Structures are given as structure tokens and as C-alpha cells.
Amino acid sequence: MKSLFEQMGGTYTLQGDYYLPNLTLPIEENKPIGIWGQRHMRYLKQHRKVLYTNLLTSGKLRSYLANIDEQAEDMFFRLVEQMAEREGITEKLKAEQPIEWVGKMNALREAAVEIVNAEVIFA
Template structure:
């Protein structure tokens, strides 16, 4: 009997009753830590970019891709916060003098930076 394309590529079949079922498994993928940015992008892919999500999942590159997105987003987030703090003059001295104002202004900066990262990296 001639080999199928699946068998020529190294695939095997498993007998279940009278049927031969292909033994299909996803390629092994190295587990990498993923933070909140990677999780948000994963949710976005699942909901709005299903083909991209499926391609990354079946090729075994999903975790590496999400870890890279997470790293890029975190670096961008930190750079934005530092830049905005310098531009607005938010210093440790302000923290010592008026902790409540410092907290409010820093919270505003974090919210702005979060929106920028979401638009530039996470939801693209």
C-alpha cells in the first residue's frame, strides 16, 4: 500500500476499532513567563485575531511570541512613566512634601502610559 503524505512526513496512525486515526500532537513549546501584558494580548488574539492565534498555537510559537510582547510592553510602559514623570516634574521631593498629590499624579501617569501601551502594542 502506498504511503500517504502524512506518513511520508513522519506521521503515524493509531488503530481504534476498525479505524486508523492520525496521531497528531502540537510541537513541544518551552514554557516562558508571561505577565499581564502578554495575557491581555492573548485575550485580544483569541477574540479578534483568531487566525493569528491558531497559527501561533499550532506552530508552537505562541508562548515565545506572548513572552516577547510582554517584555516589549513592560519596557515601553516603564520608559513612558519615567519620561512623563520628568516632563511633569514629579520627584521624590514632591513625594516627601505632599504624598497625596504625588500619588494622584503618578496614578494619572500610569493610566496614560497604560492606554498608550495598549494602543501601540497590545491591541494591534
């Protein structure tokens, strides 16, 4: 009588005294994962282990992380642009007072990173 694994087309390999199933992970698209996706993956590994394992074993982890990375990147640039407009940080300021412009932009970028982390990466 065949096991359920064998009925589904699985095979076994003899390792010493035991037959072990020949298991492989599904092939996944090789999508690039940026810094946001890597941060989210670290978060999943540390705080959402079941979700991480389910995505990994189903072959959907890379596409999931690439999607999160894309969402976070879009949100980050949109936030920086909106915040700069609201604060009146313009190209004119950049040309006339570059040091002040850099300081203000760095502060905006840090604020945007915090928002993206809270709403996308660590959510």
C-alpha cells in the same frame, strides 16, 4: 501505498472504525508570560483567531507572547518615567506631599497603560 502523513513519519491509531493520525503540538520553551502578554493573548483569541491558531500550532505562541510582554513592560516604564519628568513629579514632591504625588502618578500610569494598550497590545 503510504499516505503523505506516513511518508513524513506520522502514525495512525485505530479508533472504532477509523484510523486517526497521532498528532502532537511542537514542544515550546516555557517562558513566563506577564499581564501584558495575557492581555494580548485574549485579544488574539477574540479578534485575530487565525494568527492565534498559527502561533499555537507552530509552537511559537509562548515565545511570541513573552516578547510582546517584554516590549510592553519596557514601554510602560519608559513612558511613566518620561511623563513624570515632563510633569515635574519628583522624589521631593513624594516626600513633601505624598497624597498629591500618588494622585499624579496614578494618572500617569493610567495614561501610560492606555498608550501601551493602543500601540502594542491591541495592535
